[in-house]
Amino acid sequence: MNMFHILLTIFVLVTYSAHAAVQDFCVADLKVPESPAGYSCKPPTNVTVDDFVSSSLNFAANTSNIINAAVTPAFAAQLPGVNGLGISIARLDLAPGGVIPMHTHPAGSELLLVTQGVIKAGFISSANKVYIKTLKKGDIMVFPQGLLHFQLNAGGVPAVAFASFSSASPGLQITDFALFANDFPSSLVEKTTFLDNATVRKLKAVLRGTG
Numbered sequence: 001m002n003m004f005h006i007l008l009t010i011f012v013l014v015t016y017s018a019h020a021a022v023q024d025f026c027v028a029d030l031k032v033p034e035s036p037a038g039y040s041c042k043p044p045t046n047v048t049v050d051d052f053v054s055s056s057l058n059f060a061a062n063t064s065n066i067i068n069a070a071v072t073p074a075f076a077a078q079l080p081g082v083n084g085l086g087i088s089i090a091r092l093d094l095a096p097g098g099v100i101p102m103h104t105h106p107a108g109s110e111l112l113l114v115t116q117g118v119i120k121a122g123f124i125s126s127a128n129k130v131y132i133k134t135l136k137k138g139d140i141m142v143f144p145q146g147l148l149h150f151q152l153n154a155g156g157v158p159a160v161a162f163a164s165f166s167s168a169s170p171g172l173q174i175t176d177f178a179l180f181a182n183d184f185p186s187s188l189v190e191k192t193t194f195l196d197n198a199t200v201r202k203l204k205a206v207l208r209g210t211g
Ligand SMILES: *[C@@H]1O[C@H](CO)[C@@H](O)[C@H](O)[C@H]1NC(C)=O
Pocket: 029, 031, 042, 043, 046
């Protein structure tokens, strides 16, 4: 072997062993709180196939609530196997009249696939441009990370969609719940949103305890 081949062989061996040492997965250890980098890994000997499998999206969720809709997440907290992989999924159920109110996922972009019914969806860019489309079965729509967006039932029948995310824990912050469903003082809500006190009082009365 000449020097080139020796170096090449060493390079291949080093690369191979470095790659072999990389962990295949980091199944979430849900006993320890999540950090900004995700959950810590369960010991590999404790990992089973059920950490990678869930049947929780098989079923329509209960939509008897104030938004007539439900989001069933399969994020790292529900599906520990996605931890560290930068992916996750959720199911959306929208009864007739249902709406997933204006919200953001701070940590991930979303790809929505409608599988039943008709959904009107949209997002607002940082330049305050609005992008809205009515989606039917089989249509997909992308919602870029962090932007305000919504989905609502635009047909007279229950609608179902599946949303995949570019994060194992994309987060979900619903704007109205953030403003009105907590103990954020009404006077500050009025000052910081320019809403009048009657509107703030009414929304707080309706949404308090729902967030
Ligand atoms: C791993 O499994 C062992 C034996 O069942 C158990 O004692 C231990 O608490 C588990 N560790 C974690 C982090 O789940």
